[in-house]
Amino acid sequence: MDEQEEVKVKNPWHRPVLIFLTVFIILGIVIMVSISVVQNKPLPKKYKYGIVLDAGSSHTSVFIYEWPAEKENNTGMVRQIHTCNVKGKGISSYNANPDGAGKSLQECMVEAKQKIPAYRHSETPVYLGATAGMRLLKMEDETASEKVLASVEHSLKTYPFSYQGARIISGQEEGAFGWITVNYLNQNLNKPTGTLGALDLGGASTQITFIPQQEIESGDNSIDFRLYGNDYHLYTHSFLCYGKDQALKLSLSKKLVSAHAASKTDPIEVRDPCFHPGYNFTRTVQSIFDTPCMKAVNISSGIISHVGFGDWSQCQQSIRKVFNTSRCAYSKCSFNEVFQPSVYGKFGAFSAFFFVMDFLNLTSDSLAITKQKLEKYCSTPWKKIVENYPLVKEKYLSEYCFSGTYILTLLEDGYNFTSENWQDISFLKKIKGSDAGWTLGYMLNLTNMIPAEAPDTRLMPYGGYVTFMIFFTLFIFVLFLLACLYFRQSTRKAQKGII
Numbered sequence: 001m002d003e004q005e006e007v008k009v010k011n012p013w014h015r016p017v018l019i020f021l022t023v024f025i026i027l028g029i030v031i032m033v034s035i036s037v038v039q040n041k042p043l044p045k046k047y048k049y050g051i052v053l054d055a056g057s058s059h060t061s062v063f064i065y066e067w068p069a070e071k072e073n074n075t076g077m078v079r080q081i082h083t084c085n086v087k088g089k090g091i092s093s094y095n096a097n098p099d100g101a102g103k104s105l106q107e108c109m110v111e112a113k114q115k116i117p118a119y120r121h122s123e124t125p126v127y128l129g130a131t132a133g134m135r136l137l138k139m140e141d142e143t144a145s146e147k148v149l150a151s152v153e154h155s156l157k158t159y160p161f162s163y164q165g166a167r168i169i170s171g172q173e174e175g176a177f178g179w180i181t182v183n184y185l186n187q188n189l190n191k192p193t194g195t196l197g198a199l200d201l202g203g204a205s206t207q208i209t210f211i212p213q214q215e216i217e218s219g220d221n222s223i224d225f226r227l228y229g230n231d232y233h234l235y236t237h238s239f240l241c242y243g244k245d246q247a248l249k250l251s252l253s254k255k256l257v258s259a260h261a262a263s264k265t266d267p268i269e270v271r272d273p274c275f276h277p278g279y280n281f282t283r284t285v286q287s288i289f290d291t292p293c294m295k296a297v298n299i300s301s302g303i304i305s306h307v308g309f310g311d312w313s314q315c316q317q318s319i320r321k322v323f324n325t326s327r328c329a330y331s332k333c334s335f336n337e338v339f340q341p342s343v344y345g346k347f348g349a350f351s352a353f354f355f356v357m358d359f360l361n362l363t364s365d366s367l368a369i370t371k372q373k374l375e376k377y378c379s380t381p382w383k384k385i386v387e388n389y390p391l392v393k394e395k396y397l398s399e400y401c402f403s404g405t406y407i408l409t410l411l412e413d414g415y416n417f418t419s420e421n422w423q424d425i426s427f428l429k430k431i432k433g434s435d436a437g438w439t440l441g442y443m444l445n446l447t448n449m450i451p452a453e454a455p456d457t458r459l460m461p462y463g464g465y466v467t468f469m470i471f472f473t474l475f476i477f478v479l480f481l482l483a484c485l486y487f488r489q490s491t492r493k494a495q496k497g498i499i
């Protein structure tokens with residue numbers, strides 16, 4: 001054996017098997033460390049923001065949303081961090097003074113600037129969606145509605161955010177985005193669990209949206225979505241003029257027309273079972289007919305004396321008259337010849353559905369008990385009601401008997417809920433801290449934050465990652481043992497050789 005070969009035998013590190021095993025172990029460790037780093041990389045807490053203005057018929061609210069920057073496609077990640085109620089009435093009330101509409105938003109937009117970190121301002125989208133009040137103004141006076149929209153657009157562009165548009169949204173959009181909001185917040189969209197139908201009651205319109213069990217017979221009422229890899233086939237309808245404020249006008253106009261026919265006193269006395277006994281308020285006829293929801297009627301007097309007598313069942317009879325259920329060209333209808341499949345599944349009822357039922361403490365009773373309680377409430381004298389609720393605005397307070405009865409009648413006679421499925425309706429305001437309403441769904445859609453297909457979030461699923469790491473560790477451990485054994489054997493052989 002020459003000298004060089006002898007050195008090779010004596011030094012086991014020079015054996016190819018050992019060199020191979022060592023390289024393999026080092027490579028294994030490098031792979032393991034790299035995967036751990038990528039998998040467990042600390043996620044930086046960076047947030048993004050979005051602003052949506054809900055320009056409703058009665059008032060405007062500004063919603064600010066926040067979500068972790070790197071998780072924007074995951075369901076349930078966006079949350080509402082702030083809301084601001086614009087002072088005064090809705091933007092459609094500025095028809096005679098359009099500049100005032102834009103100015104009215106100022107306080108809330110300044111607040112938004114303070115709530116959102118300055119470095120995010122320029123990339124924060126701002127959307128304004130106007131609902132039924134502006135739909136009605138557009139029907140009445142298109143130029144005025146355009147001027148109001150131009151005014152809010154001009155105002156919103158003066159802020160450092162990324163202005164994305166101010167428009168009147170359709171009733172279908174209002175219904176569908178309300179449905180997306182409640183199901184996104186409940187994290188129903190990427191699971192095989194059932195979805196929640198959405199019931200929204202505003203001042204000028206009301207929406208019903210759900211996944212029906214039967215075919216949708218009218219194209220106008222059908223909306224299809226593909227969200228997180230699931231297909232949704234929704235029924236939706238928005239009834240313009242059937243929000244609670246317009247419904248009150250409709251109902252009052254019918255009472256006024258009968259009172260006018262029966263008596264020619266001036267002012268005309270309109271006796272109303274939907275208002276408390278002892279309630280007496282003077283209204284102008286113009287304040288009832290100032291809407292495109294009704295045809296103008298020739299009334300001899302300009303003023304009415306609106307007198308309450310608090311009778312719940314007569315109130316319900318009078319409200320039924322605003323729903324036309326005499327004709328239906330489909331297999332089933334709700335009212336006014338509108339197709340509606342049987343209500344199916346659980347529903348979330350929000351906005352004025354919640355405000356009214358919550359005030360009346362009627363959010364969790366059976367239909368029969370709800371009726372009994374409402375009957376008692378409506379017959380309570382107005383004087384007592386004012387004493388019991390000194391802090392509640394009188395306008396709201398006077399209307400709760402009407403509004404509660406309207407809600408019951410709309411749900412039972414309009415949408416065909418029954419005492420059996422009444423408790424499938426949850427009256428709710430917020431879900432996990434965010435308001436139920438169309439605004440969140442609208443923003444999620446416009447920012448493409450709900451992908452059609454379910455996104456992949458990690459390099460590999462967590463279970464796969466754990467299994468992989470365990471097997472890889474065992475494998476490297478076995479290699480290490482083999483190397484040790486081989487090292488010992490070679491050293492012995494070498495020693496023997498020397499001896």
Ligand SMILES: O=c1[nH]cnc2c1ncn2[C@@H]1O[C@H](COP(=O)(O)OP(=O)(O)O)[C@@H](O)[C@H]1O
Nearest residue numbers: 056057058059131132202203204205243352355
């Ligand atoms: O605290 C409350 N109590 C009773 N009703 C309320 C309260 N807050 C808001 N509302 C009512 O909720 C409704 C909200 O309608 P909105 O202004 O969104 O109209 P829209 O959706 O038809 O355009 C209005 O009728 C308003 O009076």
Ligand SMILES: [Ca+2]
Nearest residue numbers: 056131202351
């Ligand atoms: Ca609304």
